[in-house]
Amino acid sequence: MNTLGEDARNHGTAVGLSVDQITINGGKPLRGRIELKGAKNLVTKAMVAAVLGETPSVLKDVPNISDVRIVRGLLEVHGVRVVEGLEEGELIFDPSNVESAHFADIDAHAGSSRIPILFCGPLLHRLGEAFIPDLGGCRIGDRPIDFHLEVLRKFGAIVEKLPSGIRMSAPNGLKGAKVELPYPSVGATEQVLLTAVRAEGITELKGAAIEPEIMDLINILQKMGAIITVDTDRVIRIEGVERLDGYTHRALFDRNEAASWASAALATDGDIFVGGARQSEMLTFLNVFRKVGGQFEIHDDGIRFWHPGTPLNPVFIETDVHPGFMTDWQQPLVVALTQAHGVSIVHETVYEQRFGFVDALVEMGAEIQVHKDCLGGQACRFGQRNFQHSAIISGPRKLHGADIEVPDLRGGFSHLIAALSAEGPSTVSNVGIIARGYENFIGKLQQLGADFVLEG
Numbered sequence: 118m119n120t121l122g123e124d125a126r127n128h129g130t131a132v133g134l135s136v137d138q139i140t141i142n143g144g145k146p147l148r149g150r151i152e153l154k155g156a157k158n159l160v161t162k163a164m165v166a167a168v169l170g171e172t173p174s175v176l177k178d179v180p181n182i183s184d185v186r187i188v189r190g191l192l193e194v195h196g197v198r199v200v201e202g203l204e205e206g207e208l209i210f211d212p213s214n215v216e217s218a219h220f221a222d223i224d225a226h227a228g229s230s231r232i233p234i235l236f237c238g239p240l241l242h243r244l245g246e247a248f249i250p251d252l253g254g255c256r257i258g259d260r261p262i263d264f265h266l267e268v269l270r271k272f273g274a275i276v277e278k279l280p281s282g283i284r285m286s287a288p289n290g291l292k293g294a295k296v297e298l299p300y301p302s303v304g305a306t307e308q309v310l311l312t313a314v315r316a317e318g319i320t321e322l323k324g325a326a327i328e329p330e331i332m333d334l335i336n337i338l339q340k341m342g343a344i345i346t347v348d349t350d351r352v353i354r355i356e357g358v359e360r361l362d363g364y365t366h367r368a369l370f371d372r373n374e375a376a377s378w379a380s381a382a383l384a385t386d387g388d389i390f391v392g393g394a395r396q397s398e399m400l401t402f403l404n405v406f407r408k409v410g411g412q413f414e415i416h417d418d419g420i421r422f423w424h425p426g427t428p429l430n431p432v433f434i435e436t437d438v439h440p441g442f443m444t445d446w447q448q449p450l451v452v453a454l455t456q457a458h459g460v461s462i463v464h465e466t467v468y469e470q471r472f473g474f475v476d477a478l479v480e481m482g483a484e485i486q487v488h489k490d491c492l493g494g495q496a497c498r499f500g501q502r503n504f505q506h507s508a509i510i511s512g513p514r515k516l517h518g519a520d521i522e523v524p525d526l527r528g529g530f531s532h533l534i535a536a537l538s539a540e541g542p543s544t545v546s547n548v549g550i551i552a553r554g555y556e557n558f559i560g561k562l563q564q565l566g567a568d569f570v571l572e573g
């Protein structure tokens with residue numbers, strides 16, 4: 118297992134980031150325009166979907182982030198030829214050699230992403246077997262895969278847990294199934310979709326997640342030849358088909374990156390135009406942003422976010438599955454809430470341990486207490502289980518520079534924002550982890566006028 122530092126360096130290096138730490142002279146508003154590419158949480162799944170096609174697929178707006186690099190490596194190990202297209206950010210996947218690939222090397226390619234588990238359905242269809250190494254992803258809770266394994270068993274897969282990972286086989290092929298998820302898990306919903314599209318017969322999924330990235334994956338699968346119906350009550354029906362072809366698709370924009378830069382504009386008294394952001398996938402975020410006092414303007418080619426110049430308001434936020442307030446938006450926004458006049462509450466109901474990042478903010482002068490009770494709203498799955506999953510943020514508190522270490526992807530971005538809004542210099546280490554999900558974040562900070570130096 119990598120140490121956090123090695124992990125961070127590996128992510129950074131994978132996308133050409135040769136530094137591990139950044140010293141920021143805070144207190145300067147971020148101003149300017151940046152451009153988004155496709156969503157990390159869609160692009161990586163779209164890449165897996167390419168394995169299901171009999172012909173090549175073309176994906177546009179693929180960001181240069183380390184999670185994409187990891188999935189590209191996995192595809193190559195499985196015999197998918199991946200080449201860059203003519204347009205910047207375009208990748209072409211040719212899956213015609215999947216059957217003849219030898220994937221002894223797979224463990225080395227697992228990296229620290231959660232995507233390997235989604236290869237199960239496509240590989241079982243094509244090869245009758247799959248091997249899944251240990252998964253990575255952000256350390257923000259236990260992150261079990263019980264729903265995934267249960268779903269695969271329902272389709273007829275035989276699941277064997279080995280010390281090195283999970284081996285699966287489907288000697289009799291995969292058959293459509295009736296599935297009900299205990300919680301609308303994004304990954305488990307994608308698992309059902311990627312398995313059911315080529316399973317024999319009809320699959321009915323109840324309790325599905327309906328995040329925009331899932332809807333875009335459904336768009337892709339439909340382009341490939343799948344038959345998928347989405348009802349309004351979290352029920353998805355899939356009629357299995359015998360053959361799928363490749364797709365050509367421009368990935369949905371990264372709404373999590375958009376929300377992160379919006380929070381950066383608010384926390385630094387700045388004004389950022391986020392090119393490529395769209396209103397409809399961000400409705401819930403925009404409502405909260407407005408309640409805090411943030412200003413925004415919707416344009417055809419993006420959304421402009423800026424600080425109002427007057428005091429920010431405290432808010433109550435409960436993170437939730439879509440269409441609720443996305444958990445990945447919480448960490449960057451908390452930094453802006455340290456500057457609101459009054460007491461804000463954030464109740465995290467999706468992950469049990471997503472407040473590790475606040476220790477650094479407290480060291481920088483923020484007043485934040487974390488509690489194990491479900492504060493402010495409804496009781497959630499974590500209320501009785503001693504997890505510190507609610508936060509009380511009292512503001513405004515002046516942040517001052519400090520030496521801080523990035524704990525995870527969104528926590529890392531929130532640390533960058535804190536350093537940018539603090540008075541005096543801060544050194545933020547392990548910044549490579551941020552490259553898991555933010556393309557060229559150093560270049561974007563430069564474009565927005567941030568004052569920093571990079572260190573090796």
Ligand SMILES: CC(=O)N[C@H]1[C@@H](OP(=O)(O)OP(=O)(O)OC[C@H]2O[C@@H](n3ccc(=O)[nH]c3=O)[C@H](O)[C@@H]2O)O[C@H](CO)[C@@H](O)[C@@H]1O
Nearest residue numbers: 158260261262263264265301302303304305444445467468
């Ligand atoms: C690569 C990707 O798309 N990551 C996103 C995806 O993660 P991911 O797909 O891993 O998240 P899930 O929606 O599956 O997880 C939500 C909750 O369900 C629980 N759970 C999940 C699966 C399972 O088998 N058993 C189980 O108990 C998890 O521990 C968590 O408490 O959705 C999350 C929720 O919107 C986002 O924060 C992540 O950015």
Ligand SMILES: C=C(OP(=O)(O)O)C(=O)O
Nearest residue numbers: 231254255445526527554
């Ligand atoms: C939790 C996240 O990602 P992952 O599921 O890839 O760890 C995230 O994007 O904030």
